[in-house]
Amino acid sequence: MASSATATATFTTLLLSSSFAAQCNISNHHRQSSSLFPAPKTPPLSIFKPLSLKLTPSFLLPKTSTFSSIPKSSESDAAVVDVELEPGNAEPESQFQSELEVEPEPAQVVEASKEEPKREEIFAVVMIGGRQYIVFPGRYLYTQRLKGANVDDKIVLNKVLLVGTKTTTYIGKPVVTNAAVHAVVEEQGLNPKVVVFKYKKKKNYRRNIGHRQPNTRIRITGITGYQDYPAVTLNS
Amino acid sequence: MNKKEILKLAKGFRGRAKNCIRIARERVEKALQYSYRDRRNKKRDMRSLWIQRINAGTRQHGVNYGNFMHGLIKENIQLNRKVLSEISMHEPYSFKALVDISRSAFPGNKNVVLPTRKVNVSSINV
Numbered sequence: 624m625a626s627s628a629t630a631t632a633t634f635t636t637l638l639l640s641s642s643f644a645a646q647c648n649i650s651n652h653h654r655q656s657s658s659l660f661p662a663p664k665t666p667p668l669s670i671f672k673p674l675s676l677k678l679t680p681s682f683l684l685p686k687t688s689t690f691s692s693i694p695k696s697s698e699s700d701a702a703v704v705d706v707e708l709e710p711g712n713a714e715p716e717s718q719f720q721s722e723l724e725v726e727p728e729p730a731q732v733v734e735a736s737k738e739e740p741k742r743e744e745i746f747a748v749v750m751i752g753g754r755q756y757i758v759f760p761g762r763y764l765y766t767q768r769l770k771g772a773n774v775d776d777k778i779v780l781n782k783v784l785l786v787g788t789k790t791t792t793y794i795g796k797p798v799v800t801n802a803a804v805h806a807v808v809e810e811q812g813l814n815p816k817v818v819v820f821k822y823k824k825k826k827n828y829r830r831n832i833g834h835r836q837p838n839t840r841i842r843i844t845g846i847t848g849y850q851d852y853p854a855v856t857l858n859s
Numbered sequence: 860m861n862k863k864e865i866l867k868l869a870k871g872f873r874g875r876a877k878n879c880i881r882i883a884r885e886r887v888e889k890a891l892q893y894s895y896r897d898r899r900n901k902k903r904d905m906r907s908l909w910i911q912r913i914n915a916g917t918r919q920h921g922v923n924y925g926n927f928m929h930g931l932i933k934e935n936i937q938l939n940r941k942v943l944s945e946i947s948m949h950e951p952y953s954f955k956a957l958v959d960i961s962r963s964a965f966p967g968n969k970n971v972v973l974p975t976r977k978v979n980v981s982s983i984n985v
Binding site for chain 1: 888891892894895898934935936937938939941942945946950952953956957959960
């Protein structure tokens with residue numbers, strides 16, 4: 624019951640926000656899980672988390688390197704901009720909050736317009752190596768090692784099970800025909816080491832083995848070919 | 860494994876198990892056994908979590924999990940439970956489209972009542 628209650632709460636908040644904001648939620652969520660850009664961690668930033676500064680949330684998808692390390696993305700983006708603007712400000716922010724609210728906003732809007740390349744609001748569910756992934760253009764993901772793929776190879780993934788844009792969803796049965804996800808192989812590496820320790824008690828049996836599974840990092844460049852498929856359109 | 864590696868793996872353990880090698884060795888061996896077992900359990904637990912989330916999402920639309928999956932299988936939609944649970948959380952409109960497809964393929968839910976808002980009795984001022 625508790626899980627359904629919380630699910631109801633999150634569902635209604637998602638419905639209240641626009642579908643773009645829902646995309647916003649996905650990108651933040653996946654940003655945390657894929658840790659796209661290595662961000663410099665600065666300890667003072669943790670103090671600024673409880674700040675609630677006014678923002679235009681739709682512009683500040685955290686795409687640049689300085690913003691991504693902090694989980695509460697919208698509030699902490701403003702916090703990061705604050706730190707950059709006023710480095711000598713060591714006093715508690717509550718006194719200066721009204722001034723801070725006015726100052727960062729022009730800087731934020733300028734930064735957002737400078738650093739925002741056109742990103743299509745689209746996602747796809749693609750099957751690679753027997754597993755399904757939700758995929759966005761411009762992000763990377765780790766998959767099973769693709770044999771025969773070298774670094775900087777262009778790859779086309781054909782098993783596209785679902786494509787979603789802001790207004791329409793193309794649900795494949797099982798595959799969206801002629802849809803293709805284009806990707807570039809970035810790196811062929813290994814997963815972090817896992818220690819496989821086998822032990823039987825009282826029988827003097829211990830085996831200690833380390834294992835690193837090979838993987839491939841691919842970056843998604845685009846999703847194409849889904850336009851002619853029968854779609855479910857949002858009527859709003 | 861030598862002492863240094865064992866004590867490195869024993870960080871965060873309770874009491875003497877993080878400092879004294881004879882106790883740490885036992886605890887670290889146990890911890891590694893648990894991690895071996897739990898790598899297999901994690902797959903089961905995650906699937907159970909996904910099913911709970913999909914169930915919650917579909918019941919908001921008046922369909923329960925069993926009928927929903929049956930409808931998807933009938934329509935030959937091969938999305939797995941991980942992706943379905945993510946869609947149910949973050950893409951509500953796409954998820955509603957999936958539920959509608961499933962309901963039209965397998966209309967099994969005649970008696971399911973959509974969840975009504977319960978009003979807290981104590982909040983009514985009389």
